[in-house]
Amino acid sequence: MNVSQKMETEEDLLTCLRVKLYHPQQSGRGLYTLLPLGKRCRHSADDPLRLGRDATACTYALADPRVSRKQLALHAYRSPQSPDMLFTIQNLSQRARLSVNSAALGYLERADLPDKALIRFGEYEIVIILESGDAKGSFEVEFEVLAVPPSRETCMCVPSMTPVMDTGSCVTNGFSAEFTAIGPLETDETLMCHF
Known part of the structure; x- marks a missing residue:
């Protein structure tokens, strides 16, 4: 099989991480100016997706001095039991705890990311929704801003x-x-x- 037959095609449906962000002081502060809001961005599955305030060390950055330089990482993986792309979330901050659906993660600790998760650190509340796809080498990320905290919706x-x-x-x-x-x-x- 040649290389062109192994590559993903445009018809492959990519897994998508829909990332919905909320911060109580988000209006007028420009916290999300560095994020590609409202459009899907392709990301290589073998590279961790990092979120933090340092735009050079992270894939996506928040314009907020209270966020750690590297706040969290999402790692894609596959298991023999599932054809779907799965993810873990890792806390990269030494000073801030990160919670995933109320389970706290300390520095460098990881947890499996469920299909829908409420992530909290500092005053941020982030809902990550995993939409499965067929492609194996990459996935998409789409950011949007929520008007109300997602914790109110539960x-x-x-x-x-x-x-x-x-x-x-x-x-x-x-x-x-x-x-x-x-x-x-x-x-x-x-x-x-x-x-």
């Missing part, structure tokens, strides 16, 4: 419902006194709501 109940802490049941916001007059429910009772 609720164990239906989105239009508010949890009741003492029972664990959900009571719908905006429903009439018919539902609120019932009071707290016992743990073995259920409240049926039809939407």
